[in-house]
Each structure stands twice: as structure tokens, then as C-alpha cells.
Amino acid sequence: CFRDPLTGAQGPGGGLFFSQELRDLYLANNSDIDQTLAAAGADPGIQNRYATLQASGAQAFCGRAWLDTQETRYDLEIQDTLQVTDWARLVAGANLRHDRGESQAFLSGTGENVSRRLFANLAVKPVAPVTISLGGFWEHDDINGEHFSPRAGINWQVVRGHTLRASYARALRTPDIYEDQARINLPITDLNAPFAGNQQALLGWNPAYFFVTQQSPGMLKPERIRSRELGYYGRFFAGALGGFELDIRYFREELWDLVSGALNPFEFDPANDGEVEHRGTEAQLSWRPNARHLLRLTGAHVHTEANIATEQRFAARDSASALWHWRLGGGWSWSTAYYLARDYNDYPFERLDAQLGFRHRLHQTEVEWNFVVQHPLNKEPVVFVENQYQDDQRYWIGATVTF
Incomplete structure (x- = not known):
């Protein structure tokens, strides 16, 4: 369960962390977390969202932040050793590799990379x-x-x-894929009532994500x-x-x-x-x-x-x-x-x-x-x-x- 960012106490105000308005304020403050939270109490959009959450009748805002990752790699390599003469030996080969990463939290979907390699040593x-x-x-x-x-x-x-x-x-x-293609959006699932199934009205968007994004x-x-x-x-x-x-x-x-x-x-x-x-x-x-x-x-x-x-x-x-x-x-x-x-x-x-x-x-x-x-x-x-x-x-x- 998430505490209210304005009061520090548990309550429906914890839903502000996953509201569309706090995400917008975060982006407007150049992705500065401290500056965003400091300005939240005076922002009109945040005040309206906060009033909506307080009127929901919930005792707390609870859910599961699911940090999912699945990585798959296919790697094929062939190598040949050739004794050219008594005084020379050549080792050479080729490699083909396919990497795929799936993560809603860290990639907002799927990222892929195909690499090809040739190597030799004389x-x-x-x-x-x-x-x-x-x-x-x-x-x-x-x-x-x-x-x-x-x-x-x-x-x-x-x-x-x-x-x-x-x-x-x-x-x-x-x-790698994450360093090059990261698009971090941390989703919230398994919400308690009345937030479950009512994210658009109470949080401003559906699905709802944590306000911090990268x-x-x-x-x-x-x-x-x-x-x-x-x-x-x-x-x-x-x-x-x-x-x-x-x-x-x-x-x-x-x-x-x-x-x-x-x-x-x-x-x-x-x-x-x-x-x-x-x-x-x-x-x-x-x-x-x-x-x-x-x-x-x-x-x-x-x-x-x-x-x-x-x-x-x-x-x-x-x-x-x-x-x-x-x-x-x-x-x-x-x-x-x-x-x-x-x-x-x-x-x-x-x-x-x-x-x-x-x-x-x-x-x-x-x-x-x-x-x-x-x-x-x-x-x-x-x-x-x-x-x-x-x-x-x-x-x-x-x-x-x-x-």
C-alpha cells in the first residue's frame, strides 16, 4: 500500500503516485523527482485529482508493481582450425546471434538485436x-x-x-537492448476497490503507471x-x-x-x-x-x-x-x-x-x-x-x- 505523498499517511491519496497528473508534472519538471513532489501540493491538476481520490471512499491505495523481464538468446557459431604448414596455424570462425528482450516495465514492450561476427587468429x-x-x-x-x-x-x-x-x-x-532502448513505465496491477476496474476515472488513465518514467x-x-x-x-x-x-x-x-x-x-x-x-x-x-x-x-x-x-x-x-x-x-x-x-x-x-x-x-x-x-x-x-x-x-x- 502506498502512502499519501502530501501527508505521508496511508490513504486513498497514495493513488497520486500512479496518476496521469503527477506524470505530467514530472515531465514538466525535467524528470526531477524532488522538484516534482515539492510542487505537487500547489498544482491545480494535482489538487483536483487529490480531491477525486479522497472522495472515492477508500481507506488505502494498494496494488502490485510488477517488474517483468524475459530475455531470450539464440547463438550459433562455427569454428575451423587449419594447420596451414608446420609453422603456421589458422583458427577462424563466424557467429550469428539473436537477442530479444520483453518487458512492459523496462522496455514498454519488446526490443531485439541481431549481431554477426567474424573472427580469426593466425x-x-x-x-x-x-x-x-x-x-x-x-x-x-x-x-x-x-x-x-x-x-x-x-x-x-x-x-x-x-x-x-x-x-x-x-x-x-x-x-545492449536495455541501454539502447529503455522505455521505463512501471505498471500497477491487482488494485483494491474501488480503484480496480475504475482507473480512468480515479487515476486519469488506464492502464495506470508510476509517475516516474525514463x-x-x-x-x-x-x-x-x-x-x-x-x-x-x-x-x-x-x-x-x-x-x-x-x-x-x-x-x-x-x-x-x-x-x-x-x-x-x-x-x-x-x-x-x-x-x-x-x-x-x-x-x-x-x-x-x-x-x-x-x-x-x-x-x-x-x-x-x-x-x-x-x-x-x-x-x-x-x-x-x-x-x-x-x-x-x-x-x-x-x-x-x-x-x-x-x-x-x-x-x-x-x-x-x-x-x-x-x-x-x-x-x-x-x-x-x-x-x-x-x-x-x-x-x-x-x-x-x-x-x-x-x-x-x-x-x-x-x-x-x-x-
């Missing part, structure tokens, strides 16, 4: 210990038009089992990233102790034209104003004491600089994980993992996972089943304060079919 060995990779990703979609993303990398095997690498890439994230300008540019990486990979004691593998990388990522503003019904700022730079180091150590066991440790330290404070939230300054995977035999496997993150939007994150898997063949098909239990080790929210789980355990069941 790896050549001009000399035995050196591999050079040149790749490209072309895409075109109905919302964003045509774009191209390049990548180049080089790997140098200094000695057997020890490799240095460097890479450079540019890429982008194109705006609409995307549809002029957003793709978000862009430029990435550089230096890395080292080494294998130690191969055969003696099962072998250790160490992978370390230093990276620098520059992102710009980010859509960093809020995109919710009450605050809608779809502008390409965000800029972020990430600099950091990641490391991974793996050990296979035998064919059945895998132990893995990871760690990362990331320094983030951004021109908008909200962009600081999405990368933890320090993070780590530990994994033990055990092949039990007969197609069964067991793994447990520990995850830790510090300064993750000012919150610590700790979780322990356990997974039981079973893989088997069914004629020419391979089926893998997984049962996962996730147990948080603290009561802190995940990244955002509203992401607070009430239950300690979360359970997942998954199946993968390969044919």
Missing part, C-alpha cells in the same frame, strides 16, 4: 622458439553498427619449459578497452614430483567511454563518461602430485584509478584462491575450493565450495553431472550492500552434454 613460428599471433574480431549488429577489434601477441620459449610472452589488444563492449536517448557509443600484458610461464621438476607449473602476468588495462551512471527507474544516466585504468599482477601455481590430484593456488593484486567513484567497486585490490581436484575413478570426481577477496567495494569476501561430479558415456554422447555446495565464511554482502544472502548454503545442480 599463429606463425618464424623461428622454432618464437610464436607470433595476429588476430582480429569483426562484428556488426543492428544497434551499434560495425566495429573491429585487433590483437597481437608473441611467445618466446627461452629454454624448454620456460616461456616469456607479451600481448596487445583493443576491444569493445557494445550497448527513456534511453539511444545514442550511446561502445565501451572501449586497450590491454597490454607481459607474462611468464614455467614448468619445474617435471616427472620427479609430478611437476609444478607457474604462470605470472603483469597487465595494464585502460577503459574509456564507460556507461558508469545509474540505469534504474529512479536514476537514469546513460552517458559514456567513465574512464578506468587497471594495473596489476596475477600469479597461478599448479601442482600435480600424480595423475589423480591437482592442487592450485592463485593470487592477484590490482590497482584501480577511475574518474567516477562507482567504477572503483568492481575490482578487488587483493584476491586469492585455492583448489584441490581429485579424480576418484569410475567417472567420479571431487573438488573443493576456497576464495578470498579484500577491498571488494569495501567488503571482504570469503567462500568455500565443494563439488561432486560424475562423467559417463551414453552411446556417442558424453554426459557430465555436477552438484555444487557454496558456503560463505562471513556475513558480509557480496560487492553491494543489497546483495545479502539469508541462507548460509547455496546449492547448484548442472549437466553438460557433449555430442
Whole structure:
């Protein structure tokens, strides 16, 4: 039930929030919520609507605000690997994808986008210990038009089992259906009497919507990233102790034209104003004491600089994980993992996972089943304060079919 915006008490005046007159006043005040509510008491149209609501005889204005969304994606991809010569290999492919979103609340109907992609990567060995990779990703979609993303990398095997690498890439994230086509109208349903079936007379329109509305300008540019990486990979004691593998990388990522503003019904700022730079180091150590066991440790330290404070939230300054995977035999496997993150939007994150898997063949098909239990080790929210789980355990069941 909605409280009366003029008195703060429950009553039929709560219907003002869903009246045609308050919507008109909101638009006349350049979509400023505070200014709209401050001016409502002196607006003649609002006064007339308020008198109509008070005369309705209702004790309260109650209903259901239904925030509906349904998303569908069809994705088809084909990829081919061609060994051109002993020193050259080409991986190329094509992708076709159709996205569709349906939402009366957020799109006022239906939005669609069809995208087409071509990609290729050529790896050549001009000399035995050196591999050079040149790749490209072309895409075109109905919302964003045509774009191209390049990548180049080089790997140098200094000695057997020890490799240095460097890479450079540019890429982008194109705006999605909601960012490009948002037309927010929050409907009210299941109204109490006398409002049910009498919205036109009592609220000024039928169907009735919440007075706040938003609409995307549809002029957003793709978000862009430029990435550089230096890395080292080494294998130690191969055969003696099962072998250790160490992978370390230093990276620098520059992102710009980010859509960093809020995109919710009450605050809608779809502008390409965000800029972020990430600099950091990641490391991974793996050990296979035998064919059945895998132990893995990871760690990362990331320094983030951004021109908008909200962009600081999405990368933890320090993070780590530990994994033990055990092949039990007969197609069964067991793994447990520990995850830790510090300064993750000012919150610590700790979780322990356990997974039981079973893989088997069914004629020419391979089926893998997984049962996962996730147990948080603290009561802190995940990244955002509203992401607070009430239950300690979360359970997942998954199946993968390969044919």
C-alpha cells in the first residue's frame, strides 16, 4: 500500500503516485523527482485529482508493481582450425546471434538485436622458439553498427619449459537492448476497490503507471578497452614430483567511454563518461602430485584509478584462491575450493565450495553431472550492500552434454 505523498499517511491519496497528473508534472519538471513532489501540493491538476481520490471512499491505495523481464538468446557459431604448414596455424570462425528482450516495465514492450561476427587468429613460428599471433574480431549488429577489434601477441620459449610472452589488444563492449532502448513505465496491477476496474476515472488513465518514467536517448557509443600484458610461464621438476607449473602476468588495462551512471527507474544516466585504468599482477601455481590430484593456488593484486567513484567497486585490490581436484575413478570426481577477496567495494569476501561430479558415456554422447555446495565464511554482502544472502548454503545442480 502506498502512502499519501502530501501527508505521508496511508490513504486513498497514495493513488497520486500512479496518476496521469503527477506524470505530467514530472515531465514538466525535467524528470526531477524532488522538484516534482515539492510542487505537487500547489498544482491545480494535482489538487483536483487529490480531491477525486479522497472522495472515492477508500481507506488505502494498494496494488502490485510488477517488474517483468524475459530475455531470450539464440547463438550459433562455427569454428575451423587449419594447420596451414608446420609453422603456421589458422583458427577462424563466424557467429550469428539473436537477442530479444520483453518487458512492459523496462522496455514498454519488446526490443531485439541481431549481431554477426567474424573472427580469426593466425599463429606463425618464424623461428622454432618464437610464436607470433595476429588476430582480429569483426562484428556488426543492428544497434551499434560495425566495429573491429585487433590483437597481437608473441611467445618466446627461452629454454624448454620456460616461456616469456607479451600481448596487445583493443576491444569493445557494445550497448545492449536495455541501454539502447529503455522505455521505463512501471505498471500497477491487482488494485483494491474501488480503484480496480475504475482507473480512468480515479487515476486519469488506464492502464495506470508510476509517475516516474525514463527513456534511453539511444545514442550511446561502445565501451572501449586497450590491454597490454607481459607474462611468464614455467614448468619445474617435471616427472620427479609430478611437476609444478607457474604462470605470472603483469597487465595494464585502460577503459574509456564507460556507461558508469545509474540505469534504474529512479536514476537514469546513460552517458559514456567513465574512464578506468587497471594495473596489476596475477600469479597461478599448479601442482600435480600424480595423475589423480591437482592442487592450485592463485593470487592477484590490482590497482584501480577511475574518474567516477562507482567504477572503483568492481575490482578487488587483493584476491586469492585455492583448489584441490581429485579424480576418484569410475567417472567420479571431487573438488573443493576456497576464495578470498579484500577491498571488494569495501567488503571482504570469503567462500568455500565443494563439488561432486560424475562423467559417463551414453552411446556417442558424453554426459557430465555436477552438484555444487557454496558456503560463505562471513556475513558480509557480496560487492553491494543489497546483495545479502539469508541462507548460509547455496546449492547448484548442472549437466553438460557433449555430442
